[in-house]
Amino acid sequence: MGRSSPFKVEALKGKVALITGGASGIGFEIATQFGLHGAAVALMGRRSHVLQAAVEALRSQGIQAIGLEGDVRRQADAARVLEATVKRFRKLDILINGAAGNFLASPEDLSPNGFRTVIDIDTVGTYTMCHESLKYLKAGGLGKAPSEGGLILNISATLHYTAAWYQINVSAAKAAVDSITRGLALEWGTDYDIRVNGIAPGPIAATPGMRKLAPEEMKSRIRDDIPLFKLGDKWDIAMAAIYMASDAGKYINGATLIVDGGLWLSHPRIIPKEEVKQLSRLVETKSRKDPVGMPPKSKL
Numbered sequence: 001m002g003r004s005s006p007f008k009v010e011a012l013k014g015k016v017a018l019i020t021g022g023a024s025g026i027g028f029e030i031a032t033q034f035g036l037h038g039a040a041v042a043l044m045g046r047r048s049h050v051l052q053a054a055v056e057a058l059r060s061q062g063i064q065a066i067g068l069e070g071d072v073r074r075q076a077d078a079a080r081v082l083e084a085t086v087k088r089f090r091k092l093d094i095l096i097n098g099a100a101g102n103f104l105a106s107p108e109d110l111s112p113n114g115f116r117t118v119i120d121i122d123t124v125g126t127y128t129m130c131h132e133s134l135k136y137l138k139a140g141g142l143g144k145a146p147s148e149g150g151l152i153l154n155i156s157a158t159l160h161y162t163a164a165w166y167q168i169n170v171s172a173a174k175a176a177v178d179s180i181t182r183g184l185a186l187e188w189g190t191d192y193d194i195r196v197n198g199i200a201p202g203p204i205a206a207t208p209g210m211r212k213l214a215p216e217e218m219k220s221r222i223r224d225d226i227p228l229f230k231l232g233d234k235w236d237i238a239m240a241a242i243y244m245a246s247d248a249g250k251y252i253n254g255a256t257l258i259v260d261g262g263l264w265l266s267h268p269r270i271i272p273k274e275e276v277k278q279l280s281r282l283v284e285t286k287s288r289k290d291p292v293g294m295p296p297k298s299k300l
């Protein structure tokens with residue numbers, strides 16, 4: 001199990017989760033931890049050999065798992081994979097939209113088709129999976145009790161909170177994903193008792209995303225910018241997902257939880273700490289002695 005979990009092993013007992021992009025990276029760690037906490041998991045991905053290896057690894061840990069080939073960009077694939085999941089496990093409680101595409105390119109080198117491709121995978125893919133899963137996830141949906149609504153968890157990013165170099169397509173895609181999270185949380189929370197939340201990971205070690213976006217020699221520079229001075233682990237994201245999916249998260253709806261060590265808040269410290277103490281006192285004393293520019297005291 002690697003690092004031990006702070007959650008009870010039965011935290012997700014009896015739950016069924018479908019995880020897109022679940023055969024590798026963050027998605028696979030979520031699948032593993034969900035399985036170890038009692039859930040049955042279906043993995044959706046494009047590459048059959050990767051799916052097969054992932055399912056074997058899960059089953060060897062005693063986890064109920066299946067792999068289903070499909071591309072989230074195709075509505076028919078989404079419908080087929082959802083149907084197969086429910087056929088095998090008899091219901092669906094949790095949909096995790098983890099499938100994503102990414103590459104670094106400056107806008108002048110990014111064709112409209114390159115922009116569209118990432119939007120298609122991340123944004124339209126997420127929406128398509130949500131749309132096709134409604135009939136299963138809603139309270140009273142196929143195989144579910146009338147009082148048992150499901151959960152959608154969208155894996156997002158923090159790039160669009162400010163602006164990110166060379167990732168204008170992913171920033172736009174994830175901004176839209178966050179908007180889908182809030183929109184569906186409002187509408188489907190109200191109408192179908194489905195909670196819809198997100199997780200926004202920062203730089204997570206040993207993921208396909210980090211391998212693509214941050215070559216080895218850049219990693220220490222990224223670490224220096226993170227308030228906690230370390231990359232995250234896939235485990236950190238999986239624990240956040242368990243929190244959202246277990247009873248602990250039953251009142252969380254429409255939230256995207258940032259798990260990035262504080263990176264998106266980071267900017268350089270301009271004045272050293274010792275200097276700021278002196279400077280701040282000096283400014284206060286000066287303004288008391290010489291209140292230049294202060295408005296005259298009111299006579300009232």
Ligand code: HXC
Nearest residue numbers: 100101102103104105109110111113114117157170208209
């Ligand atoms: C410029 C590029 C490019 C590059 C592709 N394109 N790579 N443009 N620089 N490096 C352009 C192509 O020229 C083409 O446009 C268009 O994008 C589509 O390319 P295809 O190769 O035909 O697309 P496809 O085969 O569908 O592959 C999609 C993909 C690929 C996104 C390009 O990388 C992929 O499948 N990725 C999935 C796996 C992945 O990326 N995992 C990491 C996720 S990490 P033209 O105009 O020539 O037709 C992650 C983290 C996000 O998501 C958060 C970050 C903090």
